[in-house]
Amino acid sequence: MTRDTPGTPSPQARIFLEGEGDRWHARNASAASKDGLPPIASLLRVLGPHAERINRVLDIGCGTGAKLAALCRGLGAQGEGLDPSAAAIADGKARFGGDGSAAVALQVGTAAMLPFDDGAFDLVLFGFSLCLVDRPDLFRVAAEADRVLQSGGFLAIHDFDPSVRHKRPWRHQAGVFCYKTDHSAFFTASGHYHLVAKDSLSQTDAHFVHDSDERVAISILYKEPDAYDVR
DSSP states (O other), rough: OOOOOOTSHOOOHHHIIIIIIHHHHTTHHHHHHOHHHHHHHHHHHHHGGGGGGGGEEEEEEESSSHHHHHHHHTTTOOOEEESOOOHHHOOOOOHHOBBBTTEEEEOOOOOEEEEEEEEEEEEEEEOOGGGGGGGGGGHHHHHHHHEEEEEEEEEEEEEOOSOOOOOEOTTTTTTOEEEEEETHHHHHTTTTTEEEEEEOOOSSSSSSSOGGOOOOEEEEEESSSSOOOOO
């Protein structure tokens, strides 16, 4: 598969849009229906004191929107969610009024093409989605997240946290890879984002795990209004 125009999804994104996203949702329906307490607890602990500055939240890879709804309740914010699974979005709309009638609005989409205005959000969350982004799309995805996040806003990344960068074949679909790396470093290395907090946990419990390959992290970054001092 090739990309014909800038608006065409990458091969891996297309696979998830055309069915693998729905299959992932079916395999993980019970977990997707939960609020995901470890990441939400970490986010609220760090961002709670700044809740009055966080009015609009974007969750990229939102699934049913359960985590987004819990986060928005805790912050008193409005939420937008984006996911490649039409089934997950439909379930989320049924559960959370995700058509916009409640605190969250959900739609099908991918991280490389965000249908939102510049600076529209005070908090952007990548919920276990960066690990499945095609590597040629990573700069574009980072630029899109930066574009829709206002200056002085927060960026949160919930993803794998291995000691050594590597990729693994996706066992459910040939031609798909899961890329395990510290994605927060992609933003902080620019000097435009400051690491506020990082919780390194297991995938299933709110505590650190020795197995680097199963380790995940919730990294919270601050987008500097001006990354350069005048000297």
